[in-house]
Each structure stands twice: as C-alpha cells, then as structure tokens.
Amino acid sequence: MKLRKKSGGVLGVVAMVSIAALSLTGCTRTAPGEGGGAQAAPGVTDTAITLGVTTPLSGATAGPGTCTVAGVTAYFGSVNAAGGVKFGDGKTRTVNIKAYDDGYDPQKSLANFQQMVSDNVFAVTAGLGTPTNRAFRDAAISAKVPQVLVMTGDPLFSDRKQSPWQLGFVPIYQNEGAAFGKLLAQSKGQHKVAILSQNDDYGKGYVAGFKEATKGAANISVVGEQTYEATDTSVDAQLTQLASSGADVFFNAMSITPLMIASLQKAQQIGWKPSWFLPSNTSSPTAILEPGGAGAYPGVYTVSFAKAPQSPTFAKDPDVVKFLADLKQYGNYPDVPAFPHCMWSYMVGATLEQAFKDMKEPTRDSFMTSLRNIKGLKAPLMLEGTAVDTTTDGQPAVSSVLVQKYNGKGYATAENFG
Structure with missing residues (x-):
C-alpha cells in the first residue's frame, strides 16, 4: 500500500x-x-x-x-x-x-x-x-x-x-451566503454590513449568495467591501479599513484557519466588535473561536448540517x-x-x-x-x-443548512438574528 x-x-x-x-x-x-x-x-x-x-x-x-x-x-x-x-x-x-x-x-x-x-x-x-x-x-x-x-x-x-x-x-458557497442573508433580512432594526472575502470563486460565491438574499431588504446596507488573497499572511489593513465603516455586522468569507483566528483577535485590538458571519469550514469552536476570543463579540454565526460533538446538546x-x-x-x-x-x-x-x-x-x-x-x-x-439528496442538477449532495449561533461552548440553532 x-x-x-x-x-x-x-x-x-x-x-x-x-x-x-x-x-x-x-x-x-x-x-x-x-x-x-x-x-x-x-x-x-x-x-x-x-x-x-x-x-x-x-x-x-x-x-x-x-x-x-x-x-x-x-x-x-x-x-x-x-x-x-x-x-x-x-x-x-x-x-x-x-x-x-x-x-x-x-x-x-x-x-x-x-x-x-x-x-x-x-x-x-x-x-x-x-x-x-x-x-x-x-x-x-x-x-x-x-x-x-x-x-x-x-x-x-x-x-x-x-x-x-x-x-x-x-x-455550495452561494447556499451558505444566502442562509446568512435571509436571516439578516428577516431581522428587526437597521444593519450596516462590512464584507471581507477571499479573492477567488470561494469568496465570490459566498458574497453572491449573501447579496442575492438581501436584495431589496430596506434594513440592510453594505458599507464596506475588501478582498484578500489566499496566500496572504495578514489582513490587518483590510480589517482596519472595514472597522472605520461603522458596520455592526461583519461577513467574513475566509477559508484560511490562521487568518480567521488573527482576524478575530485583530478586530478586538482595534475596538471593533460587530456580529460575525463565518463559513462552515472556518467556524470551529475549539480550533478557531476559542483562540480567537470570539466570546467578545455580540454574536458569531455559521451554518451547519452536522451534529457537533463539542456541543453539550449532542454529548449523548x-x-x-x-x-x-x-x-x-x-x-x-x-x-x-x-x-x-x-x-x-x-x-x-x-x-x-x-x-x-x-x-x-x-x-x-x-x-x-x-x-x-x-x-x-x-x-x-x-x-x-x-438530508442527502443527489438528484438535483446544480446542487451538491447536501444543499440544506441551518444557521447556528455560538454560545461560548458550541453552536445552537439560531431562530433569529440578535
């Protein structure tokens, strides 16, 4: 072998x-x-x-x-x-x-x-x-x-x-981005959104899904957008620029684990504490959120379709x-x-x-x-x-997701934003 x-x-x-x-x-x-x-x-x-x-x-x-x-x-x-x-x-x-x-x-x-x-x-x-x-x-x-x-x-x-x-x-990335957008569009109050995305199909897909789901939503305005390369070792400059926008929601379409941790830490250092939307593949409570100090933010959201072993809800x-x-x-x-x-x-x-x-x-x-x-x-x-459904052309085996909110230990289903 x-x-x-x-x-x-x-x-x-x-x-x-x-x-x-x-x-x-x-x-x-x-x-x-x-x-x-x-x-x-x-x-x-x-x-x-x-x-x-x-x-x-x-x-x-x-x-x-x-x-x-x-x-x-x-x-x-x-x-x-x-x-x-x-x-x-x-x-x-x-x-x-x-x-x-x-x-x-x-x-x-x-x-x-x-x-x-x-x-x-x-x-x-x-x-x-x-x-x-x-x-x-x-x-x-x-x-x-x-x-x-x-x-x-x-x-x-x-x-x-x-x-x-x-x-x-x-x-697909569009599905995840759309799930965030729908949750935010259905929320009460006005929200300013800042977006940081990976400059490739990964980042573009997330942003496209989010914007499509929030199109026409009177309570949402995108006040800043920045991109980064997957090979970058820092996004401090982008975060500083986005923080100046006064956004209360941060949509961070990022796939690199070390950069996500550094982003969570940097935003706190400059005094910017918005709610975060994170991709499912860079939202681990123990590997990313805990070392990033995510508990400092009013809300950290991701999407999921899997039971999380770290969550007390699924321990048994x-x-x-x-x-x-x-x-x-x-x-x-x-x-x-x-x-x-x-x-x-x-x-x-x-x-x-x-x-x-x-x-x-x-x-x-x-x-x-x-x-x-x-x-x-x-x-x-x-x-x-x-559920797994492979019969629809244009969709992967799993196309349905639930938005979840970080509770300090794991995630719980988010019935609404806030």
Missing part, C-alpha cells in the same frame, strides 16, 4: 482499512460471466474496492484536511469490521482508503490524481479544497474517473453537463457516541474533532455505502448512476431538517 505522507497518524488511518489491499494487485478485472457479465473497472474486485483521497495532510489546512481522511476511514473501518458492504451486484466487498497529501497545493493534487490512476483507484472522494479539486477535474473527466463527494462548495462540481464525473458534498446523542468511537478505533483520531470535516467525511462514507448498495455492476458508470439517485438519505450525524 502506498501513502503520500509518511505520518504515523495518517499511516494508521489508512492501514486500518487496508485489510484486503494485497488482493488488488493484478486483479482489477472481473472474469467473463461474473458481476453480471460487466468488465470491472480498475480498483474493484469481487472482494474489495479502493478509493483515493487527495487532501492537505500538511501545511496551514492540515487540521481539516486530516479530518477528511479520518472520518471516511472511520466509517468504512467500522463497516469492514462488520463484514463489508453488500453491493447491488450481490458481491460483498471491503472498502480501502488510500490517502495522498497535497498540502493544499493544486500542482500536488494533480500529481496525486495521476498517481491514483497508476495505483488503480476506483474513485476519488472526500478531499478538501476548491483549487486542489479543480486542478485535476479536467483530467478526471478525460480519464472517466469519479471525483465525488469532495469538500468544495464550488457549484461547478455539481453541474452535470460541465462535470459529468463529479459531485460536491457540502453546500447515539450518532455522536458511535461516531467518536469509530473515529478513535478505526480513524486513529482519539480526540473530539475540532473541525467539522471529520463529521462531513463520515457522512460521505454513509453516502458512498448507499451508492454501493444500489450499484448493479462493478463499473464506474454504474456507480455514478446509483450515486446520482440518492434522495432523502438521513446519514449519521445529520441535523434534523437536513
């Missing part, structure tokens, strides 16, 4: 679900008459299927990146221990995960995809990042390799015409209890996760399992057909009112 990053933790993660890895060598085709007569795709045998994850296991985004491997590995580690998945063709298979470190570098993610093709990976899944997933999207389409349930809110990945072998998992929830046990035993992740990506990729595992159960032939075409026909799946850890 090959691993792109020689890390004890990640090695353990991958090794846990590689029981049948040796059976893959020289055995990627189904013999005539087996599997309903269909020729098996690379990466699938009568007893096992191999999935690849290219994600940041090093660098500034290694925290959430490691979670994308740990969650899906934990899910299938538990499934494999119970005997594996019974596929739609009648075969029972174990699911192997191969992890590749891209350090959030698009060139590395492209190289990782090329290596996955050489390694006979059946499909790519769960990996974090818009630029890194975009880097090999064209190559995946050309090679007809599924690139599915990946952690990007880029709507391109859910457009079936433009991306026939792709599907995003998390809500059966889904959360099982998830944490699986994460420790099979994902080699002993702590309560600081990032939601651990929960998201666990849900990815459940969604993939459903697709496998409906997959009539051991082919990538059959897999994509079954994956795109999942509706109303209540995957483990999903909040009430959310």
Whole structure:
C-alpha cells in the first residue's frame, strides 16, 4: 500500500482499512460471466474496492484536511469490521482508503490524481479544497474517473453537463451566503454590513449568495467591501479599513484557519466588535473561536448540517457516541474533532455505502448512476431538517443548512438574528 505522507497518524488511518489491499494487485478485472457479465473497472474486485483521497495532510489546512481522511476511514473501518458492504451486484466487498497529501497545493493534487490512476483507484472522494479539486477535474473527466463527494462548495462540481464525473458534498458557497442573508433580512432594526472575502470563486460565491438574499431588504446596507488573497499572511489593513465603516455586522468569507483566528483577535485590538458571519469550514469552536476570543463579540454565526460533538446538546446523542468511537478505533483520531470535516467525511462514507448498495455492476458508470439517485438519505450525524439528496442538477449532495449561533461552548440553532 502506498501513502503520500509518511505520518504515523495518517499511516494508521489508512492501514486500518487496508485489510484486503494485497488482493488488488493484478486483479482489477472481473472474469467473463461474473458481476453480471460487466468488465470491472480498475480498483474493484469481487472482494474489495479502493478509493483515493487527495487532501492537505500538511501545511496551514492540515487540521481539516486530516479530518477528511479520518472520518471516511472511520466509517468504512467500522463497516469492514462488520463484514463489508453488500453491493447491488450481490458481491460483498471491503472498502480501502488510500490517502495522498497535497498540502493544499493544486500542482500536488494533480500529481496525486495521476498517481491514483497508476495505483488503480476506483474513485476519488472526500478531499478538501476548491483549487486542489479543480486542478485535476479536467483530467478526471478525460480519464472517466469519479471525483465525488469532495469538500468544495464550488457549484461547478455539481453541474452535470460541465462535470459529468463529479459531485460536491457540502453546500455550495452561494447556499451558505444566502442562509446568512435571509436571516439578516428577516431581522428587526437597521444593519450596516462590512464584507471581507477571499479573492477567488470561494469568496465570490459566498458574497453572491449573501447579496442575492438581501436584495431589496430596506434594513440592510453594505458599507464596506475588501478582498484578500489566499496566500496572504495578514489582513490587518483590510480589517482596519472595514472597522472605520461603522458596520455592526461583519461577513467574513475566509477559508484560511490562521487568518480567521488573527482576524478575530485583530478586530478586538482595534475596538471593533460587530456580529460575525463565518463559513462552515472556518467556524470551529475549539480550533478557531476559542483562540480567537470570539466570546467578545455580540454574536458569531455559521451554518451547519452536522451534529457537533463539542456541543453539550449532542454529548449523548447515539450518532455522536458511535461516531467518536469509530473515529478513535478505526480513524486513529482519539480526540473530539475540532473541525467539522471529520463529521462531513463520515457522512460521505454513509453516502458512498448507499451508492454501493444500489450499484448493479462493478463499473464506474454504474456507480455514478446509483450515486446520482440518492434522495432523502438521513446519514449519521445529520441535523434534523437536513438530508442527502443527489438528484438535483446544480446542487451538491447536501444543499440544506441551518444557521447556528455560538454560545461560548458550541453552536445552537439560531431562530433569529440578535
């Protein structure tokens, strides 16, 4: 088994679900008459299927990146221990995960995809990042390799015409931005909004969704807008400029963990204490809000579709209890996760399992057909009112979100703004 990053933790993660890895060598085709007569795709045998994850296991985004491997590995580690998945063709298979470190570098993610093709990976899944997933999207389409349930809110990945072998998992950026906008538009009182966004499709998507949802709202005015580059090491100048606007609401469409923490700290230092709207992937209570001193603000809001293990509300929830046990035993992740990506990729595992159960032939075409026909799946850890639905063109597997407000320990559903 090959691993792109020689890390004890990640090695353990991958090794846990590689029981049948040796059976893959020289055995990627189904013999005539087996599997309903269909020729098996690379990466699938009568007893096992191999999935690849290219994600940041090093660098500034290694925290959430490691979670994308740990969650899906934990899910299938538990499934494999119970005997594996019974596929739609009648075969029972174990699911192997191969992890590749891209350090959030698009060139590395492209190289990782090329290596996955050489390694006979059946499909790519769960990996974090818009630029890194975009880097090999064209190559995946050309090679007809599924690139599915990946952690990007880029709507391109859910457009079936433009991306026939792709599907995003998390809500598109526009959906998250719109959820914030609707909550604010329905609130009482006048609000001045300052916006800081990442200067790429990530930031632009959030802002577009927010502005569309607040269009025509008489109680909302945008009084300042600034952008930053994902490679920037400081946004102090932008924050100082935005603070001078007198905004009482700060919409911060930022994806970089260290910059988000620094932003929370800097705003306090200059005496600016608005309510904050944060993207779901940079809103962790323990990894971001606590070190950033978020309790100093009147309100910090984010969107979610997953039960948070850190929240006292879900401490004894059966889904959360099982998830944490699986994460420790099979994902080699002993702590309560600081990032939601651990929960998201666990849900990815459940969604993939459903697709496998409906997959009539051991082919990538059959897999994509079954994956795109999942509706109303209540995957483990999903909040009430959310579900997996892959049937709508232009939308990812999860498109419904709930706005939540930070309460000093975790998040609680925000019925209104304020």
